Amino acid sequence: MPMRATPVSHASPNPFDLPPPAAEALAHSAQLQAVIEQQIADNGGAIPFSRFMELALYAPGLGYYSAGASKFGAEGDFITAPELGPIFAACVAESLAPVIQQCGPEARILELGGGTGAFAEVALKRLLELDALPDRYAILEPSAQLRERQRERLRETLIGPVFDLVEWLDAPFDDDWDGVVFANEVIDALPTPRFVLQDGQVHEEHVVATAQGFARELRLADAFLASAVHHVGLRLQEPLPDGYRSEVLPQLPYWIQAVAGGLRRGAMLFVDYGYPRGEYYQLERSDGTLRAYYRHRMHADPLLWPGLQDITASVDFTALAEAGDAAGFDFAGYCSQASFLLGNGMAGVLERIESIKDDALRQQRINEVKRLTLPSEMGERFQVMGFEKDVEFGAAFLAGDLSFRL
Numbered sequence: 001m002p003m004r005a006t007p008v009s010h011a012s013p014n015p016f017d018l019p020p021p022a023a024e025a026l027a028h029s030a031q032l033q034a035v036i037e038q039q040i041a042d043n044g045g046a047i048p049f050s051r052f053m054e055l056a057l058y059a060p061g062l063g064y065y066s067a068g069a070s071k072f073g074a075e076g077d078f079i080t081a082p083e084l085g086p087i088f089a090a091c092v093a094e095s096l097a098p099v100i101q102q103c104g105p106e107a108r109i110l111e112l113g114g115g116t117g118a119f120a121e122v123a124l125k126r127l128l129e130l131d132a133l134p135d136r137y138a139i140l141e142p143s144a145q146l147r148e149r150q151r152e153r154l155r156e157t158l159i160g161p162v163f164d165l166v167e168w169l170d171a172p173f174d175d176d177w178d179g180v181v182f183a184n185e186v187i188d189a190l191p192t193p194r195f196v197l198q199d200g201q202v203h204e205e206h207v208v209a210t211a212q213g214f215a216r217e218l219r220l221a222d223a224f225l226a227s228a229v230h231h232v233g234l235r236l237q238e239p240l241p242d243g244y245r246s247e248v249l250p251q252l253p254y255w256i257q258a259v260a261g262g263l264r265r266g267a268m269l270f271v272d273y274g275y276p277r278g279e280y281y282q283l284e285r286s287d288g289t290l291r292a293y294y295r296h297r298m299h300a301d302p303l304l305w306p307g308l309q310d311i312t313a314s315v316d317f318t319a320l321a322e323a324g325d326a327a328g329f330d331f332a333g334y335c336s337q338a339s340f341l342l343g344n345g346m347a348g349v350l351e352r353i354e355s356i357k358d359d360a361l362r363q364q365r366i367n368e369v370k371r372l373t374l375p376s377e378m379g380e381r382f383q384v385m386g387f388e389k390d391v392e393f394g395a396a397f398l399a400g401d402l403s404f405r406l
Helices: 023-042 049-058 087-103 118-129 144-157 223-234 252-260 317-326 337-342 346-354 359-373
Strands: 108-112 136-140 166-169 176-184 194-198 201-210 213-220 245-247 262-275 291-294 297-299 310-312 330-336 382-389
Touching (some): 087 176, 087 337, 118 136, 144 166, 176 252, 194 223, 252 262, 262 317, 317 330, 317 382, 330 337, 337 359
Parallel strands (some): 108 136, 108 176, 136 166
Antiparallel strands (some): 201 213, 291 310, 330 382
């Protein structure tokens, strides 16, 4: 039986004192709200939160990532590491170069979610310098607006022969291939089920429509989700108590298998924010990690203004390690973003920064390094995990190994 719904407004009033959207944006959100309400009506009056999140982020032409609203940078809702400057992408390219070279002349790179194209621009330039260009560089991007933005940027900044390597895909490669899958801040945006423990049973958070707006409602979880939650509990030192609410991604192994597709030889590299399982499900983190981002403000209402805000949950890196193993890859390493960058070319970057004559540019690069590596910034919050199959990353994960925490 469903439990009583807890109303949560999806429009005004604004409980978090966020900058109000423009009338045009609110009209766009209202279109998506109508789509979600119809889905709720068509499914017996409730949909799992994961389905709500999927529609809010990816509904064709309306979802946050599939529509044309600005997302990255000062005018968007958040800033990712590649948007800060060239250092992140250059260091990642340094780590991928040996893998590309081992894969041979037909090696490919598949980047999941290309942002503004900043990562691809710098990575391809650095791979060219390292004599490690792939045969194809594919970007799997759900947003038509972002695809065009990426295309324009790369056409303007890459030499012709390098730009000609780039292509845009609607789905992962469907043939056998060798190369690299790379994803920065992608897994955190996968639609995630939310669970709650009540009276010793696993319930799943659903979304319903009320006169006051969207609301959350608990229903007994199906066997698939309940099994995933029980699996999580097997690795914890203390059982999760009644009332504990969090997220779990039982579909993660299938997603990894889908994006890797026919990858015969190569590697996967994931960068995201999150925790190993024992830290993810700490007892004090009793409401999970789900949050929303709107114009650089983090808040706790994912049901607010569908299509206008990002919705995200932290990554369980233990689950990611299990998923990579299940997909037939060898675990290559796990460390903080700071350690990874320091182990993959950051020393050379620092030397080059010291030689910059322009004071303003030198300070900009110093600030970029700080944002990427300081524990109070991205350095410890973001972590990197790699997998390999018949190749070796080499020294990529030698600095600051955290695999013992998994």
